[in-house]
Amino acid sequence: MSGLQKSPWVIHYDASSCNGCDIEVLACLTPGFDVERFGIINTGNPKHADIFLVTGSVNEQNQSVVRTIYEQMPEPKVVVALGICACSGGIFRECYNVSGGIDTVIPVDVYMPGCAVRPEAIIDGVVQALGILEARRASMAASSTAAGVMMIQRATAADLPELLAVQKVSYASEAEIYGDTSLPAMRQSLAEMTADFGRMVFLKGVVNGKIVASIRGYDDGRGSAHILRLSVLPYFRGRGIGRRLIASIEKEFPKVSRYEIFTGHRSTVNINLYAKQGYKRFKAEPFNEQIEWVYMEKKSS
DSSP states (O other), X not given: OHHHHHSOEEEEEESSOOSHHHHHHHHHHSTTTOGGGGTOEEOSOGGGOSEEEXXXXXXXXXXXXXXXXXXXXXXXXXXXXXXXXXXXXXXXXXXTTEEESGGGTSOOSEEEOOTTOOHHHHHHHHHHHHHHHHHHHHHHHHHHHHGGGOEEEEOOGGGHHHHHHHHHHHTHHHHHHHTOTTOHHHHOOHHHHHHHHTTSEEEEEEXXXXXXXXXXXXXXXXXXXXXXXXEEOGGGXXXXXXXXXXHHHHHTOTTOSEEEEEEETTOHHHHHHXXXXXXXXXXXXXXXXXXXXXXXXXXXX
């Protein structure tokens, strides 16, 4: 982590700003502030970046770009929203094509409001991001052995924003398989998840106080429990977490006669996982031109 503290690499993206904040970002690179003397490097490659600096609000045209840059960055990573537009949408938030601030598309860790945000505030935001990076790197190192003792708990309403972030990060790999970001799990809003929370059982997988996985399900009242949205952060995959979550959510519905789950037809990892848990394919339905849902079921023992 000492390397990151001394030489963090940042990537900057202008979502749709007036360029006021972008000029201030550039000012940080000029001799007056010279952030490079601290080892802060501005890179154009998201795969090399530790910190994502975003200016401007999100609209229908650029939200896929923001999401793609975020998904290509390696873990651990931190997102900094620079300027009031990036924080909340600013004066443009009610415009017909504006989705809002950056957190409507990706999780934001540091908010630095301003119009325009000053270079001093930008540098301060990067310093705050470094602290978060350090904590996440330490957590990841500790979690490499702690995943075996992951706690599975009922989620609360306060967990929903974090659960939504885990879900979207987890399903990014699914979207990449199909080349399609219209997957319901990727498009779900916090309001929609809150509505689901009112009628479903949500479980979370917690490692070192951090939610790293989740699953949900509901009893349809006709003898079947529907299991949905198994989500595991990429760093924690391959450690049996998905298997444990499926077993735990099944126990939440002891009175049903069968369990049902579904995934995309090209999601072979999921299909194999469900098959190992005793699920068998019983039907398939098209979702769109690229994706076909594969439905699997298991009888309750």
